[in-house]
Amino acid sequence: MKLPQLKIGNLIATVPIIQGGMGIGVSLNNLAAAVAKEGGIGIISGVQIGFNEPDFIKDSLKANIRALKREIRLAREKCKKGIIGVNIMTAVNHYKELVTAAVEEGIDLIVSGAGLPMELPELVKETKVKIAPIVSSGKAISVICKMWERKHSRMPDLVVVEGPEAGGHLGFHKDDLSLEPQKIENIFQDVKKALMPYEEKYNSHIPVVVAGGIFSGEDIAKFMDLGADGVQMATRFIATVECDAHKNYKRAYVNAKKEDIQIVVSPVGMPGRAIRNNFIKSLEEGPKKVRCINNCLKPCNPQNTPYCISQALINARNGDIDEGLLFCGSSVDKIDKIVTVKELINELVGDCCQARDK
Ligand SMILES: Cc1cc2nc3c(=O)[nH]c(=O)nc-3n(C[C@H](O)[C@H](O)[C@H](O)COP(=O)(O)O)c2cc1C
Structure with missing residues (x-):
């Protein structure tokens, strides 16, 4: 069996795998272009993307915009025909x-x-740019569709459903992460149900991709069989040659064991999953003396935040894995080597097709 394409309006990905955006600086032009070249969708993370610019502290907005534009241009130069997207968190300032x-x-x-x-619809009005919210409940997508319809006469071009096994910030209360209703399979069905009236009304299919804890081709097959149009994966793409993070970061993923995975609370107030290291241990001893870099997130208050998440993520990305925050998905412990994006996608597609043929 061949895998179905992922169609987002006129955009067609021959491989229905989106590489999830990973900030800060983990998914930049190199990773995104490599994924797009293999037929998937490569996503550049826009959060604090100017972290390596000389004026980042002084004028972060200017630095971030310059770096974002450059990363998009470089990805395009490396991959002329593939699909390149950006992930911009709603919570970021600017x-x-x-x-x-x-x-x-x-x-x-x-x-x-x-x-x-x-x-978001207002910001892309009269362009061909496709827009996709990430949601973690049927209720969230209902609210978005209702508001987008009322204010902008527009529907999402794609929906990413992210469950509690994902990396990065999680859209759940810490205590609810392991509850039955929060299982990704259940949330996926809720989201499909919430979209149904709009799909009927506009006689148009809204593709839904599933994210969080997906590791193998068999996992992908499971969600495609449930009716997903594709998957979004991030953790596995970190252990690739092309990933834009430091090699120490990738090695930390290869070395991580189940017992090293921990839920931490981010200054944004949301839980996040990370690899336990010296940085996390030292947080347990009390809040860090915080020097806020540039107030990057709307919900973060530099006066009472326990640590600066930008600095911690930049440290990790640049290879200081003892003093950095190493976000990861729940499947990180299964990673045992660093491979090329081509090898990874070939493995995932091959195993998924085989599983669906059974
Ligand atoms: C290191 C890391 C950084 C991430 N950063 C972001 C981000 O900046 N914005 C976002 O929306 N999601 C972020 N995510 C979530 C991913 O895009 C993706 O949806 C999720 O991790 C999928 O689960 P998986 O990692 O188990 O495959 C991040 C994930 C990881 C592992």
């Missing part, structure tokens, strides 16, 4: 300016979670 910069640079797709991206 959300509007970053989305506008990506649109100006001719991005194919904008994916936005960590809040409800209510103003």
Whole structure:
């Protein structure tokens, strides 16, 4: 059996795998282009993307916009025909300016979670840019569709359903992460149900991809059989040659065991999954002396935040895995080597097809 394509309007991915956006600086042009070249969708993370620019501390907005535009251009140069998107979290300060910069640079797709991206349709109006919210409940997608329809006469071009096994910030209360209703299979069905009246009304299919804890081709087959149009995966793409993070970060993934995985609370107030290290242990001893880099997130208050999440993520990305925050999905312990994106996608597609043929 061949895998179905993932169609997002006129965009067609021959491999129905989206590489999830990973900030800060973990998914940049190199990883996104490599995935797009193999027929998947490569996503550049826009969060604090200017972290390596000389003026990042002094004028982060300018640095972030310059770096975002450059990363999109470089990804395009490396992969002329593939689909390249950006992930811009709704919770970041200057959300509007970053989305506008990506649109100006001719991005194919904008994916936005960590809040409800209510103003996103307005920001891409009269362009061909596709827009995709990330949600973790049927209720969230209902609210988005209702508001987008009322205010912008527009529906999502794609929906990413992210469950509690994902990496990065999680859209659940810490205590609810392991509850039965929060199982990704149940949330996926709730989201499909919530979309149904809109699909009927507009006589158009809204593709839904599933994210969080997906590791193997067999996992992908399971969700495709349940009716998903594709999957979004992030953790597995970190242990690739092309991933933009430091090699120490990738090695930490290869070395991680089940007991090293821990839920932490981010300054944003949301839980996140990470590899337990010295940084996390030292947080348990009390809040860090915080020097806020540039107040990157709307919900973060530098006066009472226990640590600066930007600094911790930049440390990790740049290879300081003792003093950094190493976000990861729940399947990180299954990773045992670093491979190329081509090898990874071939393995996933081959195993998925085989599982679906059974
Ligand atoms: C290191 C890391 C950083 C992430 N950063 C972001 C981010 O900046 N914005 C976002 O919406 N999701 C982020 N995510 C979530 C991923 O895009 C993806 O949806 C999720 O991790 C999928 O689950 P998986 O990692 O188990 O495959 C991140 C995930 C990881 C592992």
